[in-house]
Amino acid sequence: MYEVIPFGGITSPKGFLAGSTYCGIKTGGRDLSLVLSQVRCVAAAVYTTNRVLAAPILLTRDHLHDGWAQALIVNSGNANACTGPSGYSDAELMARAAAEKVGISVEDVVVASTGVIGVELPLDKIRAGVEAIVLSPIGGHDAALGIMTTDLVPKEAAVRTRIGGTQIVVGGMAKGSGMIHPNLATMLAFITTDAALDVGFAHQALRRAVDESFNMITVDGDTSTNDMVLLMANGVAGNAAIREGSPEAEVFQEALDRVATDLAKAVVRDGEGASKFIEVAVEGAATRDDARRAARAVAGSNLFKAAVYGSDPNWGRILAAVGYSGAEVNVDKVDISISGISLMQGGLIQQFDRARVSALLGEKDVRVEVNLHLGDYRAVAWGCDLTEEYVRINANYTT
């Protein structure tokens, strides 16, 4: 029960301003973005599971400890990772520059960085850049451009829905896909809403949305030291704060899930060297975890991804990936189809029109369906094909 806002983004919700500039951290294009809410926001974040955490992640975790934030400063071109003890204080100085510009407390600033690692942040450039940024209520698109590294397109999404009688909006922007160019790395997503949220609910809702979106995509299986998904809710829409378990919570969750999923899919579509988008839907799993493992294993299998690149209807690689995923599977019950054509039913290979399936695998979008017939759980994962271009990009990149 939501409506997609065409060309919507992080400033689609009321009360958010954004802008970006080019300050010379990277060698071309905008490299510094600022997002500001007119009032303090309930804020929650989900961080990389990588045990090596970059300085901006550590600082953001500290600043979000109280559950509130008002601004976000992000640079591309330098990840401020593996920079020794000065990394944290540099991240703090970056937050301070933003706080001073807009007149808020430094603890209310969230910091994110993406780019080369092992190089100190050029703080002078960042300070000058912060000064130069012009904030605007239609600056979301500029902000989305400023966080790009090797991304080919900016990634934005927004939806509107109603909470009680009040219209609320959820918007967002994202960059990069997992560990694509790990030294120009990082998956970052920032989501804003003008809905009022209870602090506890904000955390739960974000974690749930990430679980069904960013945690179900895979480009190459690697995760970076800087990954983060942030949610800021400023309550400017004027609804009563949404609490866990209420009917409003479900409406909001649906809207948030849609924005998160749209951004996650956009990240996959723009995966390094990717030529095709693969959706893997698993149903009939014995547990939720089984459904998720199986879907992700198929979407993440190098061999299946290479087969999709070659338009080869290789059901054997799908079955093998389900088999090693750890999910419970009884091969005599498994159904497999590719883009609507059944290849295997009850574990038996079907007579299928190979040329037709191969032609469907030639499309930009490929859908794999697997039914394990062992239970009621389902999950969807998204990935991209593995191409010679992927190898070329990642082999020829120079540290």
Added chain:
Amino acid sequence: MYEVIPFGGITSPKGFLAGSTYCGIKTGGRDLSLVLSQVRCVAAAVYTTNRVLAAPILLTRDHLHDGWAQALIVNSGNANACTGPSGYSDAELMARAAAEKVGISVEDVVVASTGVIGVELPLDKIRAGVEAIVLSPIGGHDAALGIMTTDLVPKEAAVRTRIGGTQIVVGGMAKGSGMIHPNLATMLAFITTDAALDVGFAHQALRRAVDESFNMITVDGDTSTNDMVLLMANGVAGNAAIREGSPEAEVFQEALDRVATDLAKAVVRDGEGASKFIEVAVEGAATRDDARRAARAVAGSNLFKAAVYGSDPNWGRILAAVGYSGAEVNVDKVDISISGISLMQGGLIQQFDRARVSALLGEKDVRVEVNLHLGDYRAVAWGCDLTEEYVRINANYTT
């Protein structure tokens, strides 16, 4: 305390005969191998962890239930997987053909198959092939040729050592690397010895050897439905049966580990499209499991593998892989070196000669060393680079 036997293989231990033939299952080369011990053997096997098990694996598990075997029949070109209920009885008929040829009980025959899946075994060809095979005490090399699918070279190894005053030999052969060409798939390894082993010790020794060898290699992270490692010990050397915990057990374990490791490394060197061999040694881990996870994560990282292909000294990808491996890591303590040159010490990037490291990455053999400085555990994993050729092979293969 062992000696490598040049050009040794599965018939290097006393009392083993082997041979192979071309019977038309695949379109070129030998495709059926038979190994026979002159007396019954203590036998143990480790199977694929894939939940989808091919029929020959199920049959072999049943036949090895009593811990004894005397012969091994292996075909390449057809995996007898996903063949419905007739798969098991076909595997049994294949075992029966071998048993009748050599005059032993069908329950003492181990069966393995590798090749296309979803196609019934051509039993008539196999029966004729079994008849045609000439067994010989120097037939090990022929047997190693008969189990190849997309392998470019046969893989064999053997060592000799002394148990008490008695000379004993361990030999083996292997094929394929994990889920390379999953429809012409499968990693198979067969190890023979003329040492006498206690049944319980045989199982433990094999599991331990597999843990340090085949479980530490990765080509593309996929595992097949037909993977198996088999150990057959015929006791012809005349030593007293080796028991767990004895000094002789350690001597035997060392020899077995060497053969298993040599075969595992040969599988990686022959990985699909591989141009370089990567050894990853992790030390200073807090636990054994941490050391193993970290080593495997680096060896298995698509991004690092692509960097090695491109001779890029990308320490960031090594650090990131260690970080997401699940191992405990404190980035301020991590040392990283590539082929002897230190890139990171105590979490700080070193000044290093980029051209020199790049040149070392141009060699056929690359060694990565990581010290986590958190404990005393170490592990070594082996992998290969990710090349455009890998993608081409796997994209252009037709099911």
